[in-house]
Amino acid sequence: MARAGRYVVVGLGALIMLFPFAWAVITSLTPAGAVLQTPPDFTPDGAGFGAYERLLETMPFWRIMFNSLWIAVASTVFQLVTSSMAAYAFARLPFPGRGALFAVYLATLMVPLQVLVVPLFIEMRTFNLTDTYFAVLAPTIASAFGVFLLRQAVRQVPREFDEAAVLDGAGHFRIFALVVLPLIRPALATFAIFGFMASWNSFLWPLVIIRSPEFMTLPLGLANLHGQFTTEWNVVMAGSVVSVVPILVLYLFAQKHVIASVAQSGLK
Amino acid sequence: MAGSARVAAATLITALLATACSQGSATRTEEPAAGGKVTLRYFTFSAAPDHVKDLDTIVAAFEKENPTVDVQVETAPYDQYFTKLQTSIAGQTAPDTFELNYENFVTYATAGSLLDLGAAGGDTDTSGYATESLNAFKHDGKQFALPASFSTVVLLYNKDLFEKAGVPLPTADWTWEDEQAAAEKLTADGVYGDFQPVTFFEFYKALKQAGGEFMAGGKSTFNSPQGVKAAKWLVGKVGKTMPTEAEIGGTADFDTNLFKSGKLAMWHNGIWQFAGLKDVPFAWDVVVEPGDSQKASAVFHNSVAASTTTKHPREAYAWAKFLSSSNVAATTRIASSWELPPVSDQAVLQGYLKDPVPANRQAVFDSLDSIALPPVIARQQEMQDAVTQELTEAAAGRKSVEEALTEAASKVDALLG
Amino acid sequence: MTLTEVPAPAAVKQPVRPPRKRLRYALTVAVFLLPSAVPLLLFTLIPMAGSLWTSLHEWNLITPMKWVGLDNYADLLASEETRAAFGHTLYFIAGYLPLVYAGGLGLAMLLNRAMKGRDLFRAIYFLPVVTSWVVVALLWKWLLNPASGIVNWAIGLVGLEGPGWWTDPDWAMPSIILASAWKDLGFVMIILLAGLQAIPNEYLEAARVDGANAWQRFRRITLPLLSPSTFFVVVISLINGFQVFDQVHVMTGGGPAGATQVVVEQVYNLTFKYGRAGAASALSWLLFAVVLVVTLIQVRGQRRWVNYG
Numbered sequence: 001m002a003r004a005g006r007y008v009v010v011g012l013g014a015l016i017m018l019f020p021f022a023w024a025v026i027t028s029l030t031p032a033g034a035v036l037q038t039p040p041d042f043t044p045d046g047a048g049f050g051a052y053e054r055l056l057e058t059m060p061f062w063r064i065m066f067n068s069l070w071i072a073v074a075s076t077v078f079q080l081v082t083s084s085m086a087a088y089a090f091a092r093l094p095f096p097g098r099g100a101l102f103a104v105y106l107a108t109l110m111v112p113l114q115v116l117v118v119p120l121f122i123e124m125r126t127f128n129l130t131d132t133y134f135a136v137l138a139p140t141i142a143s144a145f146g147v148f149l150l151r152q153a154v155r156q157v158p159r160e161f162d163e164a165a166v167l168d169g170a171g172h173f174r175i176f177a178l179v180v181l182p183l184i185r186p187a188l189a190t191f192a193i194f195g196f197m198a199s200w201n202s203f204l205w206p207l208v209i210i211r212s213p214e215f216m217t218l219p220l221g222l223a224n225l226h227g228q229f230t231t232e233w234n235v236v237m238a239g240s241v242v243s244v245v246p247i248l249v250l251y252l253f254a255q256k257h258v259i260a261s262v263a264q265s266g267l268k
Numbered sequence: 269m270a271g272s273a274r275v276a277a278a279t280l281i282t283a284l285l286a287t288a289c290s291q292g293s294a295t296r297t298e299e300p301a302a303g304g305k306v307t308l309r310y311f312t313f314s315a316a317p318d319h320v321k322d323l324d325t326i327v328a329a330f331e332k333e334n335p336t337v338d339v340q341v342e343t344a345p346y347d348q349y350f351t352k353l354q355t356s357i358a359g360q361t362a363p364d365t366f367e368l369n370y371e372n373f374v375t376y377a378t379a380g381s382l383l384d385l386g387a388a389g390g391d392t393d394t395s396g397y398a399t400e401s402l403n404a405f406k407h408d409g410k411q412f413a414l415p416a417s418f419s420t421v422v423l424l425y426n427k428d429l430f431e432k433a434g435v436p437l438p439t440a441d442w443t444w445e446d447e448q449a450a451a452e453k454l455t456a457d458g459v460y461g462d463f464q465p466v467t468f469f470e471f472y473k474a475l476k477q478a479g480g481e482f483m484a485g486g487k488s489t490f491n492s493p494q495g496v497k498a499a500k501w502l503v504g505k506v507g508k509t510m511p512t513e514a515e516i517g518g519t520a521d522f523d524t525n526l527f528k529s530g531k532l533a534m535w536h537n538g539i540w541q542f543a544g545l546k547d548v549p550f551a552w553d554v555v556v557e558p559g560d561s562q563k564a565s566a567v568f569h570n571s572v573a574a575s576t577t578t579k580h581p582r583e584a585y586a587w588a589k590f591l592s593s594s595n596v597a598a599t600t601r602i603a604s605s606w607e608l609p610p611v612s613d614q615a616v617l618q619g620y621l622k623d624p625v626p627a628n629r630q631a632v633f634d635s636l637d638s639i640a641l642p643p644v645i646a647r648q649q650e651m652q653d654a655v656t657q658e659l660t661e662a663a664a665g666r667k668s669v670e671e672a673l674t675e676a677a678s679k680v681d682a683l684l685g
Numbered sequence: 686m687t688l689t690e691v692p693a694p695a696a697v698k699q700p701v702r703p704p705r706k707r708l709r710y711a712l713t714v715a716v717f718l719l720p721s722a723v724p725l726l727l728f729t730l731i732p733m734a735g736s737l738w739t740s741l742h743e744w745n746l747i748t749p750m751k752w753v754g755l756d757n758y759a760d761l762l763a764s765e766e767t768r769a770a771f772g773h774t775l776y777f778i779a780g781y782l783p784l785v786y787a788g789g790l791g792l793a794m795l796l797n798r799a800m801k802g803r804d805l806f807r808a809i810y811f812l813p814v815v816t817s818w819v820v821v822a823l824l825w826k827w828l829l830n831p832a833s834g835i836v837n838w839a840i841g842l843v844g845l846e847g848p849g850w851w852t853d854p855d856w857a858m859p860s861i862i863l864a865s866a867w868k869d870l871g872f873v874m875i876i877l878l879a880g881l882q883a884i885p886n887e888y889l890e891a892a893r894v895d896g897a898n899a900w901q902r903f904r905r906i907t908l909p910l911l912s913p914s915t916f917f918v919v920v921i922s923l924i925n926g927f928q929v930f931d932q933v934h935v936m937t938g939g940g941p942a943g944a945t946q947v948v949v950e951q952v953y954n955l956t957f958k959y960g961r962a963g964a965a966s967a968l969s970w971l972l973f974a975v976v977l978v979v980t981l982i983q984v985r986g987q988r989r990w991v992n993y994g
Binding site: 003006007009010011013014016017018019020021023024081082083085086088089093095101103104105106107108109110111112114115116117118119120122123138139141142143144145147148149152153155156171172173176186187189190193197201236237240243244247248251252255256 | 710711713714716717718720721722723724725727728729730731732733734735736738739746792795796800804806807808809810811812813814815816817819820821824825867870871875876878879880882883910913914916917920921924927928930948949952953956957962965966969970972973976977980981984993
Binding site: 376 | 745746747748830831832849852854940941942943954957958959960962
């Protein structure tokens with residue numbers, strides 16, 4: 001009985017969660033004139049892939065996808081490496097001023113991006129780096145959010161594990177790579193998704209730093225569908241649907257990975 | 269923990285120094301391009317997404333005439349355009365030439381960001397321009413930008429709905445009373461008679477139609493009997509002949525879709541909507557907006573300006589002039605309904621009338637006989653937002669029209685300083 | 686400013702090292718930290734210092750900066766709008782945080798147990814997290830449409846009259862809170878799931894053998910062992926909650942009647958719409974001060990309830 005109840009709760013919730021996405025898909029298949037009716041028309045006439053074709057023709061779509069993908073992947077890899085190393089230091093390597101330094105890390109999350117964009121632009125300008133891939137990528141090499149998330153995970157790893165390794169004569173690099181990293185794989189997989197998402201959806205910074213169309217990323221391309229007076233909502237929705245897909249794929253991959261890692265880690 | 273405090277202090281000082289330095293050094297290190305060619309950047313909001321190809325046509329013609337210049341087009345959507353432009357000016361990487369609308373022109377001209385095009389070009393022939401357009405982009409007697417395009421606001425109407433309801437079609441002689449009477453008859457069975465957004469832009473125009481002034485002598489003057497009348501005219505439609513804010517549901521393009529689906533009889537909107545209405549399954553036409561004590565139609569102007577930091581003032585001027593007044597530019601704009609060129613040559617403009625829909629295209633030119641330009645101040649956007657917000661309060665019934673206008677006037681006066 | 690932390694056992698019995706070893710240890714620490722410290726310094730801390738500098742100026746981005754000292758701060762502190770913006774932000778947090786944590790925890794517990802289609806359900810609950818705010822906002826505005834929305838229709842079925850939701854100044858913030866909690870449920874769920882999976886099964890097994898019922902196991906084992914994840918969720922949600930922007934920007938733009946004008950919406954308008962970058966920076970630093978104090982209180986308080994294995 002309780003079991004059936006659980007399915008009902010989880011299932012109903014799932015329907016509510018699916019709803020907006022289904023709506024975005026349907027709108028993207030709706031011909032331009034018929035979109036955004038209230039209430040929405042869930043069985044539009046003349047449905048088709050016109051909006052997706054328009055997406056391909058109004059912008060260098062594949063180029064944009066390629067840019068967004070490689071920037072997001074690179075930034076995710078950078079963040080995983082830099083954050084997990086810092087997390088290990090903050091959780092396992094005591095040194096004077098560690099608490100203060102961690103506070104500085106956290107403090108970087110506390111000033112809104114909106115006021116950092118202009119000084120950062122000026123800084124990039126001084127280094128002659130505006131309108132480059134590097135400039136787009138730079139602010140996402142390190143992530144204080146990731147350091148914090150992974151530090152919490154490292155602190156949850158029982159100390160007996162590294163103490164055993166120390167007895168075997170292992171140094172910090174080996175403990176980090178061979179003991180700690182495998183044990184925090186669920187947290188790494190979680191962070192990979194958020195790191196990817198942050199870069200994939202990032203808008204304001206790429207907007208100001210990029211000016212050549214060849215460096216354009218997906219959110220910028222989608223924003224270009226909003227004209228001064230009119231917006232092609234079906235194309236915007238098609239773009240939104242397309243933009244969700246890579247993250248969803250990554251999520252499904254990471255989820256498998258998380259479960260596999262827990263099964264292998266010997267924690268069960 | 270003293271050590272960590274030192275680290276933090278050192279970090280901060282280094283950071284401050286670096287930023288201070290970045291403020292000081294502002295050398296341009298780009299260009300010149302290979303082969304003695306000059307690269308000229310042009311930044312625009314009106315081209316994307318629909319007119320990129322038309323702009324390419326104009327660029328190609330310009331480059332053919334000026335083989336040493338390579339025009340590099342950069343586009344951004346209107347919502348983000350000024351974010352990008354401001355940041356690039358702050359970072360001293362402003363584009364050589366860029367588009368500016370009339371409302372923002374004064375801010376940039378006052379800030380000293382714009383090149384005096386009259387002096388830069390060395391030629392002062394402005395005979396090709398419509399004088400009124402040209403004057404709109406003068407500041408302190410200097411030509412800081414050249415008018416590139418304009419569009420006007422008219423009354424669009426659904427002929428079929430009028431005929432079905434047995435209401436006579438709108439004419440150029442209509443006043444507010446005629447419009448209101450027709451709107452009341454047409455509002456029924458899910459059809460709305462009228463749609464005019466309650467915003468700053470509609471208000472300053474309605475104010476002029478009622479014979480009022482927005483400001484004079486550095487003070488707001490719209491909190492007047494005419495102002496109250498204009499605001500009541502706009503606010504009074506909401507929930508009667510026009511959907512309420514709640515019904516609109518905050519959906520962008522709600523009015524466009526309402527009109528396209530044949531459920532809106534009269535629609536105050538710009539001529540930029542014409543292209544999107546090509547395939548609607550009903551007959552429609554346009555007419556000059558009804559007035560009150562006088563006629564007044566809103567005109568939106570876009571211009572092309574050059575940055576004071578450009579290294580190629582002559583080329584910048586040549587491009588600005590070509591984009592705004594050349595025959596290629598004018599005919600390309602007309603052929604693609606990409607707004608209208610501000611040229612004085614009537615023969616070119618006649619091309620606009622050839623398109624059969626809407627039949628009364630002449631109304632677009634007629635509307636220019638008595639235009640209402642928006643009031644422009646240095647803190648433009650704050651003023652627009654303040655007025656729109658107060659009018660919205662009145663439309664939602666949370667304030668009386670009089671209270672809203674008093675409040676708006678005091679806000680605007682504070683902005684005028 | 687120092688953060689007192691739970692002293693790690695290793696720190697307590699840290700031996701006094703000979704100089705060579707100390708140098709080696711310092712190098713090790715540096716190698717672990719520099720890859721993140723250098724980029725953070727270059728691409729976040731320096732711009733932060735830049736914005737601190739900006740906050741002492743009047744600047745519209747297109748004219749040279751003008752030094753005004755602390756005037757921006759004085760003006761903001763005296764302004765009614767600043768107080769309102771902070772008030773609205775706190776209102777948002779007070780509604781959002783309990784909702785999203787309770788919901789996320791419930792989901793994580795439900796979806797941590799074996800059941801058919803569990804992976805699929807998890808993916809579905811994660812969908813709103815990855816869907817853009819533009820889409821989500823459009824949809825919620827329709828769901829909560831006072832005239833034709835499905836929510837008010839349902840309320841009407843039970844004979845009540847639904848509120849004006851985001852068109853009514855009193856209901857606009859609850860609307861945003863509802864939409865935000867709904868969108869971020871999956872975020873909290875995924876963090877807590879990762880935490881739940883790190884709890885060794887033997888602990889729960891042992892408790893079961895000792896005769897603890899489900900509630901006791903949750904209360905005495907799961908919740909304490911989940912506390913590092915909870916701590917993370919609360920700290921991050923507060924930091925993000927104080928900077929709430931996207932949903933407000935696309936759902937109400939700060940309206941109606943300024944009822945949802947939150948701090949960062951104000952910052953955005955001041956910087957990019959109103960040409961007052963100096964005031965925007967000053968406002969950001971006021972926000973920074975508040976968030977820093979709130980975070981420090983949490984970090985100090987964590988030793989009372991956060992349990993690191």
